[in-house]
Amino acid sequence: MATVELNFPEPYNLDFTFGCGQIFRFQSFDEGKSFIGPLSDRIIQVRQQTPHSLIISSNKSKNLHEKVEKFFRVKDDYKKMEQAISTDPVMKNILQTTRGLHLLQQDPFECIISFILSQCSNIPRITHHLNQISEIYGEKIDFEKRSYFLFPSRDDLLQVSEETFRELKLGYRAKYIYNLIQDYPAFLNSNPQNSLEFNKKLKKIYGIGQKVADCIQLFAYGDLSWFPVDVWMRKFMLKHYIPEQRISNPKIAEFGRKKFGSWAGYAQEMIFHYARCYDTF
DNA sequence: ATCCAGGCATGCA
């Protein structure tokens, strides 16, 4: 059992961070004051200590500080980000409403699978699918009086057939997952050097299109310049920023990337959370 | 009971 304290100059909101749809397998305790879930090779618990600090504990102490610093993106200059994307009254209002929402940098393998599963689905169902895969093929960890399951590695899933994935009710996504595990591209194990090239390579993977590629690059590889556009984002952007109602989603994504630049990912996640939970369409 | 999702691949203009 090990513990790490993380301090932020800006306020941190755990509920927004874990509830905004970027991550699926963390469970909420004490009315959102604490969350427990997997971080690659271990289970962590995160608790809000003060508005500006988190306490993280884990069943595994090795490299814990390093791991959680990366996961919680403590090096992001939040104030600078707020200034950069606070470009108009609409965004100023969103920044205020979602203040304390932070991006996370997730384990790539679980994150890639998560967003392939996300197509034509919803958060409870995605969570259910991921938990099923973890419970069957992942390592069980007893932590804080309960059992949790790590997400299996690629090796753990190498023998699983497409048919077996279908039996888990992944539907047509089963063939995408199966294909990815059988033929796992080496570039996924490295960090993106060229942002656009990396995005192109992601989209070449069977079952990964623009939206899923953008989510993966943003949430798993920490490339904050991406602006994933789904139906929620589309509705919001058409309502507040873009008069042309026939514009394609990739064009809206391009618009967001230009407008918000290197902090587009934060803008996207804040808009997304706001659109789902606060906007009246 | 149909219908259609937080998307993608495919086929056709």
Next chain:
DNA sequence: TGCATGCCTGGA
């Protein structure tokens, strides 16, 4: 390059 259609499953 752009648009229509089918895809698994399951909730409305």
